[in-house]
Amino acid sequence: MGKPTGFLEYERKDGPVTAPKKRIENFKEFHGQLPEEEQRLQGARCMECGVPFCQAGTMIAGMASGCPLHNLVPEVNDLVWHGNWEQAYVRLSKTHCFPEFTSRVCPALCEAACTCGLHAKPVSTKENERAVIEYAYANGLVKGEEPKVRTGKKVAVIGSGPAGLSAAWNLNKRGHSVTVYERHDRVGGLLRYGIPNMKLDKSIIDRRIEVMKAAGIKFICNADVGKDISGKELEKEYDRVILCGGASHPRDIHVPGRDAKGIWFAVDFLGTVTKQLLDTNFEKMPYELAKGKNVLVIGGGDTGNDCVGTSIRLGAASVTQLEMMPKAPECRAASNPWPEWPKVLKTDYGQEEAIDVFGHDPRVYQTTVTEFKKKKDGTVCSAVLVSLEPKKDEKTGRLSMVPIEGTQKEIPVDLVLIAAGFLGSEGYVAESFGVKLNARTNVETVNGSYRTGKEKIFTAGDMHRGQSLVVWAIAEGREAAKEVDKSLMGYTYE
Template sequence: MGKPTGFMEYERQTVKERHPSERVNDWADYTLPLSEEEVQKQGARCMECGVPTCQSGMELEGVTTGCPVYHLIPEWNDLAYRGHWKEALQREHVMNNFPEFTGAACPAPCESACVLGINEPPVAIRTIERSIIERGFSEGWVVPKPPKSRTGKKVAVIGSGPAGLAAADQLNQAGHLVTVFERSDRVGGLLTYGIPEMKISYDMVMRRVDLLEQEGITFVTNTEVGKDLPAAALKSEFDATIMCTGSTVHRDMQIEGRELSGIHYAMDFLHTSTKSLLDSNLEDGQFISAEGKDVIVIGGGDTGTDCLATAVRQNCKSLIQFDIYDKKGAMRDEVGNPWPQYPAIHRVEYGQKEAAEVFGDDPRAYAVMTTKFVGDAQGQLKEVHTVNVKLRIDDAGNRIREEIPGTEKVWKADLVLLAIGFQGPDQHLIQEMAIETETNSTVKAEYGKFQTNEEGVFAAGDARRGQSLIVWAINEGRGAARECDRFLMGSTILP
């Protein structure tokens, strides 16, 4: 544990943030690290819990609580508190291949399950996690560790997002020859093109990818399996395959005016912005631009927040975010949302803070449903029509949103970004490989086994479970690697 009285002596403190007025002018990390002493104090707040629920990932009411990779959180909290940073780094890597990614972008369900969080602000677990790994990189402790021997078995991993990278890392450490295929021009999947630079930089991704390459993993970019490379070629060249293609089919809005110019999927907006930034510092113009435009983001989740932050940096004219849910309270509902469930409370994230700094107020409009898009004679979007809604639960338990008469409103808009999630993985490769799917179109592969109906073909991450968290993707990549290793060798020592 940390200091026995630490949780009584020290206040919770998370990573600091650069002032919004400064950071909106660049694409650098919006956070600032804590000092060594500050991190140690946060580690001191960790208690000697009889049951450390922070490290036991589970789903309650369909929402994750606790850490899905079963991070050894109390152990590295204690080691950080005592200043044993190298040992803390070692314990951090035991269950999580990439603590820098989860430390930067995970919503920290571990913190919602922290026992201290029952009646006090929880331990700042994510802040400590990131501090340890960044200390490890800065001190040169994170070095390539190639396997001592090779099995001769070859494995193909399709997709280089967090699930694919975790699977590749584990299989490589088991001694297999791993090749990762990525359809984009850069490795990283969601980490590179789905999360903006100020949150997870490409340098952070490549820092880890370079290590994986030095350990023996081969990365092949600009190659879409099933298109640029026939799926049959994998079967003849590799002993096993793991599908980590993600959940990439966008949810859409089938309403009047959807065909108008100026309406884009959020991920297309983020992808093109990051690619142009990395290619040319946005000088090539090959991106969906918000400059000088009235922008509306539809969707209240993390992707919507990333769109806000990106649009602000592109110098948009105005910025609004529609959230179909009511504004939540500052405190959790102890009856309907008790500990250790993830707290359904009002949060102001980095993108909202930046929009408020530039435009004077939080950009969100709550309980708003879009009813139609209206364009000009040239087919360009000019208006978004909405109505406020209230949620009603019918006798069968169905959630029904009812329109509130008299709340109709027209909003000026040149650019709309749809950040309403994904429906599942692309089906082309799945069909070509004759892989069975669930009714929601995700790959059919039992959790814990990860084996599809095709022998030697496994699936992990969002392609199998649907849109989810980075930490679940790492969990599944590790699990699929374990079962793939068992398939190849008859037994496994992978966790």
């Protein structure tokens, strides 16, 4: 696919990116697109390899290699190279319902598994995907058309994050009447309130929701199922229910002083910032949350990075980001060969901005908090940190990070953001429907299925598999929709 010699003739070129000191002035997206002709050349780099791992979406050494949606990446890249944008959109749409989301927030599993990336830079599949979907919207190709025939079956989807939206879209296409329940004031779930606007502009979500509404999907916001509405009520009203409430139970830090004021869970902080921006139509930046404060971010993942970038935009005096694990190598280790996911050092946009603003990387590796100290009014004022070292348990053989005696140090802190991941779903939703949670507090399902122990209740996304990526949530929503469709109709279109 692509031009047979394209990977030899053309270097990888990414779209323009606004400089850090300029982009931190606002919460606007800062990744631009290449001109059409230049983007086509990026499609030409797809090298017609014998085994396209980019679309495999298989597990290798416990990590995903390639796209979980199984997008036919070489075919789309070939169509981009030939400038056949409409057919590229048609091809992409056969496997992917929301390319506008993943082309902004996905870590590009496809590119990590690209054969071209073995000896050179991988094909820019993520930006090619974005170019395709943006062309489709600009040219009226993304249409919200109601199914010509309705089945008479009603399905409720609980949660409007990527899994819920995916399930709703696919079930609606099959002719079922779908209603999505969202506990927040706006549709989008994690996409809306868990990902900052500069990473995913919320107008992108609104644009897709309008398409879904035009296709006949109903959305009910401010409806907290399990509290405002009982599971029993929905079971009576609908033929099937899909639980897509996400893994929204955050992991806490249990140390002395945790009750101090000024300590937030990361997603609560990010959601508060986004809500204030949306409520004021981006006219008021909520500087009061971080301006002039020494910010401590606990957690080195994507959410931690989002906290770094958000704090800088809100005028933080300093930002420190703690990472328990050792610093990753800059290049692949021999024990981490292609096409495994590359376990290498990644400096994301937030860290880039911190380096530009403060003159150094905000990350401190192999370090954690042992205590928070507070002022007389109960507000956090400092944190006691300790260095860690890896040690193997003699009995189990498991490696764990343990404190190093005598390495404690205290740093001034005015705002703490805990981005230590999630422990699973919140139990009240499952309890309301009378379904069980497993040991990881995910909704328990029949092996290899999205069906719970109750015939009418299904689940998908993070609520089913635990904390994961947007692309996995979309894939789960699609597969759960197939299973629900088959349970209702006796068959489904694969």
